[in-house]
Amino acid sequence: MFAIENLRKTFVAPGNVVVNAVDDISLGIATGKLITLLGPSGCGKTTTLRCLAGLERPEGGKIVIADQTVCDTARGVFVPPSDRGIGMVFQSYAIWPHMTVFENVAFPLRVARDRKYSNAEVKDRVLRSLEMVRMAGYETRPATQLSGGQQQRLAFARGLVREPKILLLDEPLSNLDAKLREQMRVELKLLQKRLGITTVYVTHDQSEALALSDEIAVFNFGKIIQRGTPQEIYRQPKSQFVADFIGSANFLKGKVKDVREAEHMAVVETAHGPFRCIFGQTVAAGQDVLVSARPEDLTLSDKPPGDGLNALTGKVSHRVFLGEVVDYLVDAGDGEIRIRAKPEAEFHIGQAVHVGVSPQKCVALPS
């Protein structure tokens, strides 16, 4: 496990502008879980990870890794990265080009200070690590003669060889091509579950975050905007930023007419009539809100949708065939609505259509 309390780190950007890279962040997760720090570039996710690793020195806050306080600015505690017992995989893989595959993986054991590893033990552990990432047989290769995917696996083997208390991953898949990335994503998830190692994963790729995480922390401007399971983050975003950053969303402007606390429902008056919505963040009657609905949750029909569904009408303005799905743009009068539909039913451009969506899939967000 690890816990971060009130972490603060500022940088001085060109022009002497002080940037709050990490602005009072608290975060933690239980042993064996995988948490993803997700956000656009410059949101503070990588800085948080680097503070956790000890590669950055925070101005304020406390960090505990597996019951050891590794950083506490109030008491002047700062454990250097070498003594934190962590494994880390960098975006660039950072494979040492002057060593063989074997020596790359063996390095953490050779410099270890908590115990001495015999040669036999080093060999045994390195081979086991390489096997784990399916790189057995490559030991004697110079590290420069590996493909991107192999370097990636090697970086994982090196990160895991010491059996670290916590594994830190800084966008480890972003340099791979799309197909390999998906394959590695699955392997990574299996490996992490099998080893039961607490893992912090930094990415700007929302689909990676949804696929891998036990928990996601969405970052923006140095703050955590929302935390939750992938389902919660996707289904109940608490802000327009989260709804927009994770997946894609349609937004309709409206005003809250009525809040039914018991049902956890709000009725929002929009240009298309009343919409019944759920909400992540509490809203009050009279408040201006945005109604967010995901394209794949909307249905298209030439007849009005059934009772209990929110509805609007419009005209098909664009149609993009993507194979497994078809994307439609519907001109709803006050803006365009994106709908992702199955390719079976066909609507042509200019056709008047009815759009329906379940209230459970509409989220009222404070605007």
Add this chain to the structure above:
Amino acid sequence: MERNGQGALARAVAVVIRPRNLALIACVIVAGWLVFVPLAALFYTAFTEDTGFGPGPASLSNFVQAYSSWHIVRLFGNSLIFATGTAVVTLLLGGLVAFVVERTDAPLGPLFHSLALLSFAIPGLLTAMAWIFVLSPNIGWVNALMKQWFGLSEAPFSIYSMGGMIWALASHYFPLAYLALGPVLRVLDVRLEEAALVSGARYWQVMPKITLPLLRPAILSTTLLLFMLGMSSYEVPRLIGRPARIDVFTTEIQAATQNAPPEFGISSALGMTLLFICVVAVFFYRRATRNAEAFATITGKGYMPTRIKLRKWRWPVALGVLFMFFLALGLPLMTLVWQSFFRNLAQPFIGSASPFTWENYAFILHYPIFLDAVKTSVSLAAMSATLVVALTFVMAWIALRSAPKSGWLLDSIAFTPIAMPHVIVGAAVLFAYLMLPIPVYNTIWILLIAYVTLYLPYGMRFISGGLTQIHKELEEVAEVSGARMRQVFFMILLPLLAPVLLAAWIYIFVLAVRELGASVFLIGPGTHVLGTISLTMWEEGGSYGAVSALGVIQIIPLIVIVAGLRWLELRVQRRSEAAAAKAQAG
């Protein structure tokens, strides 16, 4: 309140005594001492009265004395004409070679590149000497040959003229201009030129309208660099300019310290002007190189060199360039080698009185001062190369990695000597250690101090260049893996950077062995270096044969070293290319 104050103080102390910060402070002190103490001594000497027993009260008398005669006008004129002329001629020659090698399909490109690098092994003093053997009105064999062929009564060329000085220096520096302009021409995005062609421009319109304007920052910066080298040149003005009574700042600054009594005040007052000109040139140089990036002629991707097809002119053009190399480098060198086998003056193609002999070499190799100077020069060069590499390694690492916020400070300190001509460093170091109670005067240590100061910028440039090639994460992942700073340094950084460190070491070693401009100030009765004994032997009438043999003996090992460096560089390059190709295939 008081408690808070103490807490803040304790925290500040804790921050300062972190090992990285201690290293930063140590570097600032050492490098700052090397650079600014001599400069301060120079300023102090210039702005105080020269009592003959060291500096007296503050005064401008040195300036009045140095700048009040008409002589100063000639000094300015000579220096500026010499430096500008050298820059222009060098740029034209070097630019021509760069264009042929990089933008046409003329053969022999790699040979020219290697020749250019090898030229760097030849000490400037010996080039000047060799040109005198070739083009002196009295003893120059080309002149003698011309007179004989065309029945002239007067020598057609004279090396002892402004033109001769410019030619002697330009022939030595043009490979440098080629090496500076070549890469720029190579990476210039051809598509920018092609876009002009497609837009309807004729081929002859593209050069002046597109190519040259794109190259302007590179041409400007190279010109400034060459101008500065011309301004700082000491060897050519000393050997050729002095007998011709063409004085420039460098020779005047040195001469003033040799007067009886020595006029340190005047020397440093003249030094102020030279320093000022060089600082201005460096300022504009750095601005030009910064703008060069803004021009972004380097796109990196999808670059496909299209070279001008010379067709039947391929070989004639290549041979023309080869002839130029022969004229500029081969001719003086071969003359020097030829002369070294004869006791008296021996003009090639013209009947020589004395017979072929090895005795000059035998003489030099048994000449005690020579052996002494070799020992001093080699050990000085090795020590200064080692010290500079070690110091700039730490400085570059701190500047780039550990304390990027204070990095500019180290960077500026290390680069300051770029604007300091060798004679300025020599004079300033001399004045400083005559005043300071540190007994290094008349020992090799004062030379070592000057050399380290002189070569700081070269070390810094090499090593920070190498360090930026090494991804920061390679070190960070080692730290995270449990390695201490020391282990990161020795197990990761040092092996990765070893080729760069070695190249920097060799480069500085060669420069230091060749050094003359600062050494002339700092040698004493007991210390000689190769440059100063060559100069003394030349000026004090050693036989032509012995002087030439002394030169050849210096040049040969230097050429071997530089060739070795080139070989090392090519090997590293090929290895990394091979590795990249294999990784692609794997």
